[in-house]
Amino acid sequence: MAQNPDELRKLGQRLDEAQQRRAVRPQGPPPTQLGIAGRFSTELVAALVVGGGLGWGIDWLFGHFGIHTRPVFMIVCVVLGAAAGIRNVMRAAAEINAQLSPGADEEK
Amino acid sequence: MAMHPMEQFEVAPAMGMEHPLFHLFGYPIYFTNQSLLMVIVVAAASLFLSLAVKPGRLVPNKTQSLAEVSYEFVANMIHSATGEEGLKFFPFVFTLFVFVLCCNFFGMVPGSFTVTSQIAVTFSLACLVILIVIGTGFAKHGIGFFKLFVPHAPWYLLILLIPIEVISFLTRPISLSVRLFANMLAGHTMLAVFAGFVILLGGAGGALSALSILPMALIVAIMLLELLVAFLQAYVFAILTCIYLNEALHLHDQH
Numbered sequence: 001m002a003q004n005p006d007e008l009r010k011l012g013q014r015l016d017e018a019q020q021r022r023a024v025r026p027q028g029p030p031p032t033q034l035g036i037a038g039r040f041s042t043e044l045v046a047a048l049v050v051g052g053g054l055g056w057g058i059d060w061l062f063g064h065f066g067i068h069t070r071p072v073f074m075i076v077c078v079v080l081g082a083a084a085g086i087r088n089v090m091r092a093a094a095e096i097n098a099q100l101s102p103g104a105d106e107e108k
Numbered sequence: 109m110a111m112h113p114m115e116q117f118e119v120a121p122a123m124g125m126e127h128p129l130f131h132l133f134g135y136p137i138y139f140t141n142q143s144l145l146m147v148i149v150v151a152a153a154s155l156f157l158s159l160a161v162k163p164g165r166l167v168p169n170k171t172q173s174l175a176e177v178s179y180e181f182v183a184n185m186i187h188s189a190t191g192e193e194g195l196k197f198f199p200f201v202f203t204l205f206v207f208v209l210c211c212n213f214f215g216m217v218p219g220s221f222t223v224t225s226q227i228a229v230t231f232s233l234a235c236l237v238i239l240i241v242i243g244t245g246f247a248k249h250g251i252g253f254f255k256l257f258v259p260h261a262p263w264y265l266l267i268l269l270i271p272i273e274v275i276s277f278l279t280r281p282i283s284l285s286v287r288l289f290a291n292m293l294a295g296h297t298m299l300a301v302f303a304g305f306v307i308l309l310g311g312a313g314g315a316l317s318a319l320s321i322l323p324m325a326l327i328v329a330i331m332l333l334e335l336l337v338a339f340l341q342a343y344v345f346a347i348l349t350c351i352y353l354n355e356a357l358h359l360h361d362q363h
Contacts, residue, residue: 035340038287046282051275077275080268084275088283091276095351 031096039096043088051081113300117225117293142229145221149210157206178206182346189350193357200240201353204233205346212292212338216331224341225292227285234285237349245356256359284348291341295334302327 031039055077062069122144128136160175168176182202186194208224215222223229245253257273258266302323309320 032340035344038291042283042286042290043279046286047275047279050279050282054275054278077271080271081275083268084272084279087272087276088279 031099036096039092040089043092044085047085047088048078048081051077051079051084054081113297113304116221116296116300119226141221142223142226145214145223146211146229149207149214149223152214153206153210178202185343185347186350189347190354190357194350194353197240197244197350197353201346201349204237204349205342208233208288208345209339209342212342213335215292215296216334216338222292222296224288225296227289230285230289231281233288233345234281237284237352238281241352241356244353248357249359253356253359256355280352284345288341288345291337295330295337299327299330299334302330 052074055074058073058077059070062073119140119142121138122141125139125144128138130137156171157175160171162172165172179202182205183195183198186198186201190197211223211229214220215224242253245256249255257270257277259269259273261269305323306320306327309323310317
């Protein structure tokens with residue numbers, strides 16, 4: 001009880017700081033322009049490749065059982081892959097936004 | 109005369125290890141320059157981290173502070189991305205971060221080999237990450253982990269959205285590995301190309317030889333940039349691991 005109020009206030013301040021450090025969103029280095037560009041392009045291309053590969057695999061599997069669907073699933077899956085790529089880019093953009101402005105996330 | 113810029117990425121048996129170690133399914137398995145560098149990286153990192161920290165020391169010296177700062181850095185990263193629960197994965201994420209970071213930095217030593225510029229290495233690491241994420245998801249939520257692929261939408265849209273989410277999830281190991289691999293490959297190729305300019309200009313004789321200082325200065329600048337990229341890519345690899353782990357732990361409820 002005989003504590004110096006200044007000291008207590010300082011302690012409180014330090015506690016607040018420590019708590020804030022725990023609550024803060026990913027800090028770290030801010031992404032560079034080149035980094036952002038690289039991130040978006042890999043997300044887009046990778047989704048297309050995965051979609052195409054998946055469709056090709058499904059076609060191959062059906063062909064194995066004697067059902068000829070050859071280009072159908074590949075076309076469908078490439079289109080779905082393009083959509084997935086755009087979804088990925090949107091998600092990546094949301095992440096980067098949250099990183100750049102720690103206060104203003106939560107809009108999804 | 110001038111070296112080919114891609115020559116540095118060639119995987120070959122390490123010096124003195126020209127004989128295959130053993131045969132797997134009829135294929136010879138060599139101890140390559142890549143394996144050698146990985147062994148060096150793991151040995152150096154574990155030696156440094158275990159020698160730097162002495163439990164009895166109250167005031168840390170410089171090496172110990174470095175080890176402690178890296179610990180704090182990774183712990184903060186995991187905590188901010190996944191919350192309290194993610195700290196279980198600290199050993200995994202810390203190992204991954206230190207391994208990728210040291211591989212990138214050892215690759216910056218002239219004449220050495222950049223392990224992370226091989227898609228085989230980065231893709232294996234990314235697959236390990238995704239398998240752990242999937243394992244965590246199933247361990248925590250059981251069959252409910254599949255809810256990760258079901259966004260909030262009316263049912264007629266789900267027919268379209270679920271395949272999109274599945275493809276989007278399958279993209280992760282590829283984008284994770286390609287990003288690290290492409291960054292390291294591009295940086296080191298650029299360095300080698302400019303190094304080739306130095307050799308060509310220097311060998312041209314006369315006034316042209318004096319010009320070789322220009323690409324040399326550029327190499328120094330790119331080298332500094334590459335050091336930044338080496339750290340940044342290790343960081344990105346680790347933080348994305350945390351983000352994926354977070355999704356597996358908390359599905360949709362926290363975003």
